[in-house]
Amino acid sequence: MYRLTEDIIKVRLRDAGLPVPEGGVARSPEEALSLAQKLGNHVVIKALIPIGRRGKAGAVKLVSTPDEAAQSAREMLGQTINGYVVETVYVEQQISIAKELYLSFSIEQFPPQVLVSSKGGVDIEETFRTNPDAVITVDVDPVAGLSEIEAQKIWQQALPGTDDVFVLAKITSKLFTFYQENDGITLEINPLVIDVQGSLIALDAKLSFDGNALFRQTDLLDLRDEDEEDPGEIRASEYGLSYISLDGDIGCLVNGAGLAMATMDIITLYGGAPANFLDVGGGAATEQVAKAFEIMLENRKLKAILVNIFGGIMRCDVVAQGLLDAARTVELELPVVVRLEGANVEQGRSLLANAGLNILTANSMDDAARKVVHAAGAYRVDSD
Numbered sequence: 001m002y003r004l005t006e007d008i009i010k011v012r013l014r015d016a017g018l019p020v021p022e023g024g025v026a027r028s029p030e031e032a033l034s035l036a037q038k039l040g041n042h043v044v045i046k047a048l049i050p051i052g053r054r055g056k057a058g059a060v061k062l063v064s065t066p067d068e069a070a071q072s073a074r075e076m077l078g079q080t081i082n083g084y085v086v087e088t089v090y091v092e093q094q095i096s097i098a099k100e101l102y103l104s105f106s107i108e109q110f111p112p113q114v115l116v117s118s119k120g121g122v123d124i125e126e127t128f129r130t131n132p133d134a135v136i137t138v139d140v141d142p143v144a145g146l147s148e149i150e151a152q153k154i155w156q157q158a159l160p161g162t163d164d165v166f167v168l169a170k171i172t173s174k175l176f177t178f179y180q181e182n183d184g185i186t187l188e189i190n191p192l193v194i195d196v197q198g199s200l201i202a203l204d205a206k207l208s209f210d211g212n213a214l215f216r217q218t219d220l221l222d223l224r225d226e227d228e229e230d231p232g233e234i235r236a237s238e239y240g241l242s243y244i245s246l247d248g249d250i251g252c253l254v255n256g257a258g259l260a261m262a263t264m265d266i267i268t269l270y271g272g273a274p275a276n277f278l279d280v281g282g283g284a285a286t287e288q289v290a291k292a293f294e295i296m297l298e299n300r301k302l303k304a305i306l307v308n309i310f311g312g313i314m315r316c317d318v319v320a321q322g323l324l325d326a327a328r329t330v331e332l333e334l335p336v337v338v339r340l341e342g343a344n345v346e347q348g349r350s351l352l353a354n355a356g357l358n359i360l361t362a363n364s365m366d367d368a369a370r371k372v373v374h375a376a377g378a379y380r381v382d383s384d
Contacts, residue, residue, distance in 0.1 A: 005048050007090050009205045016178050018171065019201045023092030032073035035091040036066040042094040045072040049084040055122045057081050062094060095201055100191035101158075102127075102135070103172060105179045107186075111139045114146060114176065118158045120191035134158075146176040167200050168192075175202075183210045241280055241292050248273025250376050251296040251305040251334075253289075255280050255319075263308045266365050272373035275302055289322025294329065304335045304376035306368055311342025320348035324355055332357060335375035339368040 004012075010020040022039055025048065026032035036043045047059035054060050059081050061072040069091060076086050102120035106113050117135045119127045127134055136157045140146050151169035159165055171192075179187040188206045195201060242257065246264075250272045254260040257279050264274040276299070280292050296305060309319045319340065326332075339362040340348045352359050360375065362368035 004207050004209075005050065006046065006205060007048060009207045010202070012182070013178065013202060013205060016174065018174060018178065019199065020205070021093040021095055021201060021203065023090055026073055026089050026091050027087070028077070029070040029074040032089060032091050033066045033070040036063070036069035039091065039093050041065055043069055044092045044094055045069055045076065046090040046092065047076050047079075047081055047086040048088045048090050049081055049086060053122065053125075054081075059086070095193060095203060096196040097191075097193045097203075098196050098198075099164075099194040101168075101193065102190050103175065103192045104186065104188040104190070105140075105176055105184060107184070112142055112179075114138050114140055114151075114154060114172070116154055116158045116172070120193075124190055140176065142180070145180070146173050148173045151176075164194060164200075171200055179207075182207065183216070184208070185210055241278065241288060241295070243279075243292070243295060244277040245299070246274050246276050248275045249301050249303040250372055251275045251278070251299065251302050253278050253280065253292055253296060253305065253307045253309075255309050259308060259310060263306065263365070263369075266369040267306065267373065270369045270373045272369070272376060275299055287322070287325075289319055290325040290329075293323055293326030297326070297332070297334070302334055304337065304372050306372040307336065307338040307340075308365065308368060309338075309340050309342070311340065311345060311348070315344040316340040316342055316348030317344040317351060318348075320351040323359075324351060324357075327355070327357055334358070335360065335372075335378075337362055337368050337372040337375060339363070339365065 007023065007025050010023065013020050024035045024039075026035055032045060042062075042064050045061045045063060047054060049059065059076065061076075063069045063072055073089050073091075076089055079086050099118075100120040102115070102117040102124050104115045106115070115135055115137050117124070117127060119131070119134050136154055138150075138154050140150075148169045151172040152165050155165040155168045155172070159168070175187065175189065178184075185208045186206070189202045189204070190206075191203050193201050193203045242260075248267075250267055252260060252263050252267070252274050254263050260277055260279045264277065267274050276296060278292055278296060280289055293305075296302065307319070307323065309316060311319070320338075323336070323338070335358050337360045338352060349361060352361065360371050362371055
């Protein structure tokens with residue numbers, strides 16, 4: 001999965017005929033000042049980093065003069081925000097907002113889904129948690145696409161009794177086409193705003209796209225900015241590993257995407273929070289397993305690690321040796337829970353048992369999940 005920065009996404013949206021504010025990238029306070037003068041003084045300064053909730057992190061500032069734009073850029077550039085160094089800022093026209101909405105497309109499960117809400121903005125996560133009825137979720141036929149009539153019906157549920165549904169439907173249908181044409185995994189417009197003149201504008205946009213589609217999306221790869229991506233995800237891709245950073249503190253090393261998803265689910269079921277999705281694949285060699293382990297350990301939020309391997313093509317002794325190789329190059333203080341099943345399982349367990357490391361074995365996924373959640377909790381207490 002690859003992500004594009006907001007400035008690039010908005011250029012592509014504008015080229016597709018979709019409404020976005022005017023803006024530009026600044027690498028210095030002087031460039032921010034010049035852009036503010038060009039855009040009409042009242043601008044927004046945004047740190048170009050690949051995270052959500054930038055406003056709450058202090059990475060979005062509204063200013064009313066070019067000098068204020070330069071000062072805000074000066075304060076942001078070079079700062080580290082949520083683990084990312086701010087090397088560029090996006091300077092964009094301010095919009096007088098009458099209404100904030102939410103719109104996203106996702107293919108985290110099949111078929112793809114469209115999500116809309118009349119309550120967009122910085123508190124959308126709170127809306128999802130406390131008022132799920134305010135979010136309308138509808139499956140979309142990936143072959144037929146999303147017609148304007150279907151989009152009207154969706155928005156009529158979110159905004160009953162308003163004429164805005166007609167223009168919203170048109171934009172939503174076009175955005176779904178844009179999403180599909182770019183092999184999107186997730187496209188989020190938050191907020192999608194109606195300004196005081198009644199115009200519809202995509203005020204913020206996030207797009208992640210499928211790395212497996214690069215054979216037909218080579219122009220997207222050329223636009224990829226690795227400085228704005230998670231370093232672990234970049235390193236993992238170099239070794240043919242599927243790795244996605246998450247917000248939790250329990251690392252997961254699994255073979256097979258389905259088993260990886262099930263592992264994250266069962267950790268959550270027992271009260272834990274996965275720190276990553278990591279699929280080493282069915283035929284990974286010892287070096288790949290060792291590199292996967294090293295990449296996980298670079299995450300300083302980790303409190304414990306769960307290794308869940310079913311040895312079919314991949315042998316359990318190869319996995320065990322990879323873990324030991326990684327442990328020799330990285331100081332391993334975290335508790336590790338390992339569940340091995342399949343080919344050469346006894347040899348793998350024997351290697352781990354004789355290693356003298358802080359490794360717990362588990363006989364089932366339930367057992368593994370309980371142990372790793374308990375170990376993470378105990379590690380938090382000890383660390384405090």
